[in-house]
Amino acid sequence: MEPESAITEQDAQTLTFRVADEDAGSRLDAYLAARIEGWSRARLQRLIEDGDALVGGRTVKSSYKLRAHDEIEVELTPPPTSTFAPENIPVEIVYEDEDLVVVNKPAGLVVHPAAGVQGGTLANALAFHFQQLSKLSGAARPGIVHRLDRDTSGLMVVAKTESAQENLQDQFRARTVFKSYVALVHGRVKEDKGQIDEPLARDPRNRTRMAVVRAGRNALSVYRVRRRFDRFTLLDVEIKTGRTHQIRVHLAWIKHPVVGDETYGGGRDKTAQDARLRARINALGRQFLHAETLGFHHPRSGEWMRFDAPLPAELADFLAALETQGA
Numbered sequence: 001m002e003p004e005s006a007i008t009e010q011d012a013q014t015l016t017f018r019v020a021d022e023d024a025g026s027r028l029d030a031y032l033a034a035r036i037e038g039w040s041r042a043r044l045q046r047l048i049e050d051g052d053a054l055v056g057g058r059t060v061k062s063s064y065k066l067r068a069h070d071e072i073e074v075e076l077t078p079p080p081t082s083t084f085a086p087e088n089i090p091v092e093i094v095y096e097d098e099d100l101v102v103v104n105k106p107a108g109l110v111v112h113p114a115a116g117v118q119g120g121t122l123a124n125a126l127a128f129h130f131q132q133l134s135k136l137s138g139a140a141r142p143g144i145v146h147r148l149d150r151d152t153s154g155l156m157v158v159a160k161t162e163s164a165q166e167n168l169q170d171q172f173r174a175r176t177v178f179k180s181y182v183a184l185v186h187g188r189v190k191e192d193k194g195q196i197d198e199p200l201a202r203d204p205r206n207r208t209r210m211a212v213v214r215a216g217r218n219a220l221s222v223y224r225v226r227r228r229f230d231r232f233t234l235l236d237v238e239i240k241t242g243r244t245h246q247i248r249v250h251l252a253w254i255k256h257p258v259v260g261d262e263t264y265g266g267g268r269d270k271t272a273q274d275a276r277l278r279a280r281i282n283a284l285g286r287q288f289l290h291a292e293t294l295g296f297h298h299p300r301s302g303e304w305m306r307f308d309a310p311l312p313a314e315l316a317d318f319l320a321a322l323e324t325q326g327a
Contacts, residue, residue: 014202014244016217019070028055029062032074039076047076049138057173059137075114084113084140086128087120093129094307099164099300100157101130101143104309107153107286112141126158133158134165146172146242151260154181154291155309159299167299172242178295181237181247182226182311184288184319185256186268189233193224196250200243209263210245212253219243221250229322231272232259236292247289260287280321288315 015036023031029048033041045062047053052075055064066072089109095102105111105122112123126133126142133142136159143158145168159165171177201216203209220240227234233256237247245264251257252264260269260281269281295306311319 015074015076016201017072017074019066019068019072021068024066024068026066027062028053028060028064028066028072031066032072036074036076047074052076052138058169084127085119085124087124088128089120089122089125091122091125091129094155094309095305099161099298100159100168101126102155102157102294102307105148105153105156105291106312107151107314110150111147111156112144122156130160132160134160134162136162136165145169146177148291149245149248149287149289151286152181152289152291153286153309153312153315155294155307156291157294157296164299168296171296175240176297178293178306179239179242179291180293181239182288182290182292182315183223183235183237183247183251184259184315185233185235185251186259186265187231187233187256188228189223189225189235189254189256191225193222195220195222196254198250198253200246200249210243210249212249217241217243219246219250221247223251231274231277232322234319248287258287258289260284261289262287274325276325280318284314284318286314288318290315 017035019031029041029045032044032053033039036044048060048062054073055066055070092104093101094104110117110121112121113119123141123144135142137144143160143165145157145159145165148154148156157168159168197220198212199214199216200210200219201213203211204213218241222238222240224236225233226236239246248258248261248264252266257265257268270278272278272281290311291309293306293308295304297303298305
């Protein structure tokens with residue numbers, strides 16, 4: 001598969017490739033250098049070491065020998081303008097042992113440094129608070145196994161050792177990790193439960209967004225109505241795949257965008273009929289999406305572990321206001 005679009009040095013975009021039969025046996029760094037214009041092999045090697053190139057959803061080394069039909073996903077970002085450094089940022093620890101940490105990420109916190117964000121991230125905080133974290137994904141992503149959007153709160157698991165990270169990555173790739181979110185969406189969802197099985201890829205018209213694209217990667221979200229309001233619906237959403245912005249794009253696709261989602265909301269927040277509601281959504285300052293439940297097998301013992309994080313105060317207060325206002 002050829003790159004989805006041309007890349008400039010200033011952009012931060014994701015490219016996907018599928019390895020052809022004739023390219024089997026090539027080194028990953030050499031393969032990418034031949035296909036990504038303007039990026040040297042040395043710079044691509046650093047990118048791979050930092051965990052920005054995945055093969056089959058896993059981090060690998062630059063010397064990895066490609067196999068036919070391997071799927072490669074590369075996130076191209078400009079080089080950092082500053083050195084990654086630990087920062088004393090508060091982190092809510094839900095669970096910790098010698099292999100892993102489970103944290104409850106607040107909304108507004110970026111997971112790791114990327115284009116335009118070189119500090120003040122969860123990764124900087126983790127590097128400060130923990131003596132030992134896996135470096136498998138690079139120094140700037142200590143122990144990072146999966147991600148949450150900046151304005152999504154909730155549970156994340158972080159690996160302390162390389163073996164724990166490899167095991168957890170395998171679980172994510174095998175789709176055995178349980179991930180359930182709470183989302184408040186515009187409109188009254190008619191069915192009590194349903195699923196959205198629509199492929200996702202970069203939006204051909206806007207490369208900073210994701211979209212339902214027929215040639216995209218498969219994505220499956222399963223939802224159940226928790227509560228209905230006059231103009232909104234509170235949903236439990238379980239994701240069977242982990243695509244970028246998956247829940248937000250899928251819910252917007254069925255015409256029920258997440259409240260507070262400026263990217264995929266289609267202007268629904270600004271056109272809410274009740275002026276008090278518009279003001280309250282604006283004051284929320286985030287999207288109403290929270291990673292409430294996370295379950296996985298412990299990488300050492302194999303024991304099934306499940307964690308739950310209650311709604312943050314700002315989201316709980318928003319729901320209480322809906323009840324009061326009869327919305």
